[in-house]
Amino acid sequence: MRRIIWITAIMMCFTIIATACGAKNPESVIKELGKVQNKMESYQAKGTMKLNTSQQPLEYKVEVWYQKDHFYRIALTNEKKDITQIVLRNDDGVFVLTPRLNKVFRFQSDWPDNQGQVYLYQTLLSSILNDESRQFASDNDAYVFDVMANYQNASLARQKIWLNKENFAPSKVEVSDTNASVMVEVTFDEFKFDPKFDKNAFDTQANLNAGAAPAPAPSTTDDGKAANPDDPNKATGTDANGEKTDGSAGAGDNGAASDPNQSGDAGKEEPKAEDTMALPSTFQEMQPTYLGDGVAWKDTQEITFGGNTGVLQRYTGTYDYTILQTQPKDVAATYIPGELVDLGFTMGQLTGDDQQTLTWTYEGNEFRLTTSSDMPLEEMVAIAQSVDGEPTK
Known part of the structure; x- marks a missing residue:
């Protein structure tokens, strides 16, 4: 009987030690997130964004492509209306495309560096890494960070970010106002690190033509x-x-x-x-x-x-x-x-x-x-x- 008790006690000690070794403290997680941010070459994300900022919640499909150093393609789709708007950043500048209207706006801008977006992985990582008062928790398969929100809309005060424990991919984001009411929710259905994109993936004309209804193709102004x-x-x-x-x-x-x-x-x-x-x-x-x-x-x-x-x-x-x-x-x-x-x-x-x-x-x-x-x-x-x-x- 004593032998059984002794063996059980030893097994419990090993279990406690193994659990302690497997758990990561906030400092180690932050350190690894910094490495992920520095080494990231590209990513592709798909998900759903829900806005609770008006009387009736709005829901949009979001797809994000990123390629180092400054190539972005964000597609926001209203599935009920079958309307997509695309935000591009490439060597020529920043473009907002509405293919269905055959319409393009061009900007000379350092977006998104000058303003964060809740569906961009870089924004989420920066929010976590830069907030010294961040709150950290472990929730099943995810690490949960409660940090300050730093968006163009000043009414958005805080956000909770769920990152997969295995590879730190985002799974969910909730952004709240000063009354702690959730105003923006993003759920990531897919997230891939280091995908390879087609050479025209971030080309303005290619994206406009791909989503436009049959119509004469527009010509971009030469002098901008x-x-x-x-x-x-x-x-x-x-x-x-x-x-x-x-x-x-x-x-x-x-x-x-x-x-x-x-x-x-x-x-x-x-x-x-x-x-x-x-x-x-x-x-x-x-x-x-x-x-x-x-x-x-x-x-x-x-x-x-x-x-x-x-x-x-x-x-x-x-x-x-x-x-x-x-x-x-x-x-x-x-x-x-x-x-x-x-x-x-x-x-x-x-x-x-x-x-x-x-x-x-x-x-x-x-x-x-x-x-x-x-x-x-x-x-x-x-x-x-x-x-x-x-x-x-």
Whole structure:
């Protein structure tokens, strides 16, 4: 009997020692994560992103390709609408592509180095490694880190990151606001280290052609310069027929859009009724569900902007702003001298100084929110994110 007890005690000691040796402390895990970050050559990730930032949660498929040193391809797909937007970074710059609209925005930017993305592995690793107050836990097959969130949206305060214990691949991310409410969730279904990509994987034209509906292919501008650098709110390019397009919409004293065929100050002249074409039968007006505190809808009018018919909604109160909605025709790559803005479900483009315009595409529509510079970017983003409900009748 004593022998059995003695053998059992020895076995328990070996079990405890083996368990202790197999467990990793936070310091060793952090050290290994640093090595992973330094040695990483490429990766491919697939997953689902859920946004709880509006009245109705939005869900998107996310696919990320990365190749050292600065090649990125991020595809955000709304499966219900079968619409994909692609963000590319290559040797030519940063591009936001909407293949279905045959539309390209080009930026001179150091994205994503200057702003993190919740679905990028580099962002997650940096968040863990740079937060000295990080909290560490072990959960079944994953290491869980609770760290500060460092995103463009200042309302996102903290995030939990689950990394696979075997290879440190991400499995899940939850980003919370200051009230500890989960606003963004990303679940990774697949993650591969060091995949080999095709030579055209990060090519702008190849990605545009691969996802576009049958239509004349656009031609990227050679010099990459804005046609009118003094007016950063004026988008310029060429349409599928090679004709130049231009226009601007603004919120001046009366918040109205300017005539896109004239070069006066934005908001000073109402579009003429005879110049406004009828809206297409497929057009459905969409309105934000969040207007901002102390802001009310003023009116809506049909206008023609850059050769496209649309509606201009005007809002007034604490902030005066307009939202222009159009269904643009195929256009060429347009250089935008602005900055990328992460809207969660898509990437927007912010241009202008005294008067700022946030441009984004959603469900085949292009939206331009224009206001004076006293409206915080967080408010502009919140309004843009709320344009996601059922179209108004």
